[in-house]
Amino acid sequence: MKNDHSALRRKIILQVVLIAILAPALWFLIQYLLIDGLFQAAFAEWFVHLCENLFKISYYDGVNMYQQLFRNNRGVWLSAGLIVVLLLVFYFVLSRMTRYFNEVSAGIDQLVDESGGEIVLSPEMDFIAAKLNEIKTKLDKRERDVKEAEQRKNDLVVDLAHDLRTPLTSVIGYLSLLDEAPDMPVEQKARYIGITLEKANRLEQLINEFFDITRFNLQSIVLEREKINLSFMLQQMADEFYPLAAPAGKQVTVNAPEDLSIWGDADKLARVFNNLLKNAISYSFDHTTIEIEAIQRDEIIEVSITNQGNPIPAQKLNQVFEKFFRLDEARSSHSGGAGLGLAIAREIVTAHGGAISAQSDEHATIFRVSLPVQTPANS
The missing domain is CATH 3.30.565.10 (Histidine kinase-like ATPase, C-terminal domain)
Structure with a gap:
């Protein structure tokens, strides 16, 4: 599957556009509701009342304090509010991006843990999920191949070990007959020697196969050109x-x-x-x-x-x-x-x-x- 980032790219662009629209909208909402708008008078009355009870000052001194802190420093409060909004927006964007990384990390953990289920990510990250599942399939196949090869090798070693007995028994048996009967007829002796040589050659072939197994697993191929x-x-x-x-x-x-x-x-x-x-x-x-x-x-x-x-x-x-x-x-x-x-x-x-x-x-x-x-x- 190709690296089709289009869905993920569209999702990120859409989120950025929405955030770019919502951030100034939220800032203007705060400005016109709390500072210059609907809730400005209520906030001023609450602040003056708080000053009267907390600092034990008169109503007019509370109004003057409100004027000094808020009305005369309006630009500072607007800037501070904008910074807070931007920080909240940045945190929201970062959390959205982190969610994608967490999904990929969870998929990799599932790949490493060799769990049997299919790796599933968000729809916009289907291309990453497809690649992780492709890797998982290849790793599973490689593991199966290794196990099958190991099993075939073990079966082969058992077969070869069993097969070694037959020619070895024949070699020992015919050599014993030749040793016990030195005056054996020439034709019979030649036949026994021929059979013994045939079995010995087969024994050599089996032993060479054992060496092939060892060399194949332990040696790398070095070329002398x-x-x-x-x-x-x-x-x-x-x-x-x-x-x-x-x-x-x-x-x-x-x-x-x-x-x-x-x-x-x-x-x-x-x-x-x-x-x-x-x-x-x-x-x-x-x-x-x-x-x-x-x-x-x-x-x-x-x-x-x-x-x-x-x-x-x-x-x-x-x-x-x-x-x-x-x-x-x-x-x-x-x-x-x-x-x-x-x-x-x-x-x-x-x-x-x-x-x-x-x-x-x-x-x-x-x-x-x-x-x-x-x-x-x-x-």
Whole structure:
């Protein structure tokens, strides 16, 4: 909502105009009623009578005292009366302005106290009430997001701790069999060793996820920038993921201009594209192609990674970059990460001054990374 001060401004101007009219009217009323008008004779008689009783003087001496105090000093009394009227008017105006400040202060207190009700102010301050309620809504949402992320993290830690037992038990069990039977047949020994190695690798992956959780919460991202051949980096990653993609008949293609370069942190950007590519391979259909495309538009380089698979539900599309969010509700002990890959990717891209987004439908899921082309001078 825009800062529409018009209602408040009209209210203040109206009050000022009314006060500007009423102040002199009141002053003239006092002057013509008490000093020169209707109640002048009554006031004079009252004053003379007071002097007779209080000071024990004659009627004529009382009249003379009235003449000396009031009639001869008429200008002084008029000035004093005007000052009193102005002070009363000033107090009235100040009290009206203070009421607005008190309302805003009460609204801020309600915002700080996190009370559940809507903040309501005077009609002429609806724009301030709208902004306070907007801030309140954002703070409430942020608090809910933090609690949800914390709950997801706690659930994840419990899941990972539980999952650690399975591969560890298998490693210990197969190593015990190998230790107890040194003359075991070669084929059987090779099979046990292969299973043990597989479980040990899974155990290492789970431990790395624990480290990711800690690093994500405790470390800020520090960039060590250098000139990067982005085309070479993307092609190299496509080659590295061949063993993961090939068994399911998947391919990874790269379409990028030669010598496409960017100024950034090579290790951290590699992690961004590694996480995105691993995600694309994990959630794509068998015998499909994952397409990596990079293009430069003016001072922006855009990298998109497209895969064909089940679409991401629209209500979850904006959550995939939140930490500890996992698309699969039921986590497998053999697959699924800590829900940090895309969240870390967003943090790294943001640290580079870029943006990351996702779109998904029944045809394809596309993750786009936009990065500014920077130099050592302006990075």
